[in-house]
Amino acid sequence: MKIQYDTKKNLAERIFLLEILKGLGLTLKRLFSKSVTIQYPKERKELFPGFRGKHALIRDPKTQDTRCVACMRCATVCPARCISIRFSVDEKTRARKVESYEIDALRCIFCGYCEEVCPVNAVVLTEEYEYSNYTREPFHFDMERLLKNWDEFLEKNKVDPDQYRNPFLRPRGLSIGDLPVGKRIDVPEEWTLEGQVIWKDGKAVSAKDAVSE
Amino acid sequence: MELLWILIKILIVFAVVMFHVMYATYFERKVIGHMQVRMGPMRVGPHGILQPIADGLKLFFKEDIIPTVADRKVFYAAPLICLISALSAVAVVPFFEGFAIANINIGILYIFAMSSLASYGVVLAGWSSNSKYSFLGGLRSSAQVISYEVAMGLSLVGVMMLSGSLNLTDIVHAQMKSPFKIYLIPQIIGFFVFVIAMFAETNRTPFDLPEAESELVAGYCTEYSGMRFALFFMAEYIGMIVMSCLAVVCFLGGWSGPFDVPGIPFFWFLIKVYFFIFVYYWVRATLPRYRYDQLMALGWKVLIPLALLNIVLTGIIKSMFG
Numbered sequence: 001m002k003i004q005y006d007t008k009k010n011l012a013e014r015i016f017l018l019e020i021l022k023g024l025g026l027t028l029k030r031l032f033s034k035s036v037t038i039q040y041p042k043e044r045k046e047l048f049p050g051f052r053g054k055h056a057l058i059r060d061p062k063t064q065d066t067r068c069v070a071c072m073r074c075a076t077v078c079p080a081r082c083i084s085i086r087f088s089v090d091e092k093t094r095a096r097k098v099e100s101y102e103i104d105a106l107r108c109i110f111c112g113y114c115e116e117v118c119p120v121n122a123v124v125l126t127e128e129y130e131y132s133n134y135t136r137e138p139f140h141f142d143m144e145r146l147l148k149n150w151d152e153f154l155e156k157n158k159v160d161p162d163q164y165r166n167p168f169l170r171p172r173g174l175s176i177g178d179l180p181v182g183k184r185i186d187v188p189e190e191w192t193l194e195g196q197v198i199w200k201d202g203k204a205v206s207a208k209d210a211v212s213e
Numbered sequence: 214m215e216l217l218w219i220l221i222k223i224l225i226v227f228a229v230v231m232f233h234v235m236y237a238t239y240f241e242r243k244v245i246g247h248m249q250v251r252m253g254p255m256r257v258g259p260h261g262i263l264q265p266i267a268d269g270l271k272l273f274f275k276e277d278i279i280p281t282v283a284d285r286k287v288f289y290a291a292p293l294i295c296l297i298s299a300l301s302a303v304a305v306v307p308f309f310e311g312f313a314i315a316n317i318n319i320g321i322l323y324i325f326a327m328s329s330l331a332s333y334g335v336v337l338a339g340w341s342s343n344s345k346y347s348f349l350g351g352l353r354s355s356a357q358v359i360s361y362e363v364a365m366g367l368s369l370v371g372v373m374m375l376s377g378s379l380n381l382t383d384i385v386h387a388q389m390k391s392p393f394k395i396y397l398i399p400q401i402i403g404f405f406v407f408v409i410a411m412f413a414e415t416n417r418t419p420f421d422l423p424e425a426e427s428e429l430v431a432g433y434c435t436e437y438s439g440m441r442f443a444l445f446f447m448a449e450y451i452g453m454i455v456m457s458c459l460a461v462v463c464f465l466g467g468w469s470g471p472f473d474v475p476g477i478p479f480f481w482f483l484i485k486v487y488f489f490i491f492v493y494y495w496v497r498a499t500l501p502r503y504r505y506d507q508l509m510a511l512g513w514k515v516l517i518p519l520a521l522l523n524i525v526l527t528g529i530i531k532s533m534f535g
Contacts (some may be wrong), residue, residue, distance in 0.1 A: 020500065021501070023499045024495060024499050026499075027248045027495060027498045027499045028248075028495065030247070030248050030249070030250055031244065031247050031248045032247075033247075033250060034250075035246070035247060035250050035251055035252045036250050036251075037251050037252045037255075039252075039255060064347065191517070
């Protein structure tokens with residue numbers, strides 16, 4: 001096999017270095033284009049829904065406590081095993097009560113499985129991402145800290161807890177019957193099975209049609 | 214009185230050149246930044262306008278590190294050789310009518326001599342650092358400068374033939390009297406060779422092999438730090454300015470322009486020099502580095518024959534029409 005390092009050029013291209021001139025033209029054009037830099041502390045990138053940031057336990061507006069029912073699904077699904085839960089069982093009603101809920105954020109890989117699998121939408125990854133620190137200690141979230149994370153997130157971003165929606169709280173493209181009761185919340189049309197559009201065989205089709213086929 | 218006037222001239226030119234060096238670094242970062250769809254320095258002052266001052270302060274207060282195995286005397290001398298030879302070359306540049314620190318008859322030769330001396334600084338820095346990167350950088354620099362010095366000298370022979378002088382002021386005057394007003398048109402081949410040799414002579418991209426940061430760390434100035442490094446840096450930028458001035462004086466008619474700007478006799482000169490400096494940045498943002506053998510092939514097999522051809526053509530034209 002002959003490798004052609006130097007592409008064939010005609011006489012004009014050889015003498016007047018047309019390729020170099022083309023390159024110079026491109027850089028000159030770019031000189032007058034708008035730069036893509038985001039001046040970070042002053043400007044911030046707009047986050048998409050479903051951004052996986054700092055962990056929080058949603059504080060239920062009614063009980064002012066976590067919704068967690070200690071089903072252990074999040075701890076089971078977690079690929080990094082960063083969630084550890086202890087619970088007690090009521091002797092009479094056999095109901096579980098969470099004793100402690102801990103997330104080691106330094107082990108977390110931010111896959112979002114925990115919030116996706118949670119049947120009562122108790123654990124969530126908020127859009128907060130600026131929480132670097134100098135020691136490991138602040139990254140070990142206990143239940144109190146996780147609830148506080150939620151409060152801080154609401155306060156900082158002026159979010160109404162009843163209106164907060166995140167694609168993991170109701171996974172997209174599933175019919176309402178496939179979801180646990182706690183995840184049957186109102187979401188924008190395009191998140192539902194009927195409204196979601198997916199790409200299949202080079203065509204944009206409704207997710208529902210794609211599933212029924 | 215004469216001496217005092219010369220001293221004042223030196224002071225003015227030194228201050229102006231140093232100011233230009235400061236802001237050449239700033240504009241280089243800005244221009245290349247915007248060409249790469251970035252912003253360049255933005256934090257120190259509005260749009261980073263005070264960045265050169267911050268850089269200068271930082272370099273000034275940095276620790277001066279000298280390798281234990283370095284040849285100390287040569288190590289100290291090398292950046293000074295670079296800077297002094299670059300600065301002395303500015304002395305013969307005529308900025309406007311009747312303003313040159315030294316209006317000597319061998320102006321072009323003097324600039325060549327000084328730019329060759331500057332390469333001694335590079336070679337000695339490479340040798341005295343006692344480091345393989347510096348050594349390779351110095352080695353490449355000597356080969357490169359020797360090869361391109363020849364082409365550069367030959368490319369200007371055409372200009373000397375047309376103007377009949379080596380004095381830079383006389384060359385500008387001769388251009389004003391010539392039919393095209395500038396030597397760019399009759400000397401287009403010479404100009405082409407000169408511009409390429411100019412890039413190589415100042416060790417700028419695409420011929421920045423002596424400092425090739427992706428292969429040689431920083432080439433000959435790898436082991437230098439703080440103010441000594443800054444001296445090399447300044448020498449490089451002064452070299453760029455001197456070469457741009459030389460190009461303007463020899464090919465673009467020096468301080469003459471399409472119309473006179475009242476009160477600012479050096480207006481056109483500055484505009485033309487800025488254009489060349491911009492071209493330096495422009496080319497740096499566009500072209501990758503030449504390979505060593507390509508560099509040598511270009512210098513010896515293309516530029517020198519072209520320059521010789523230019524001399525022959527100029528001679529024929531001169532004997533027919535002049």
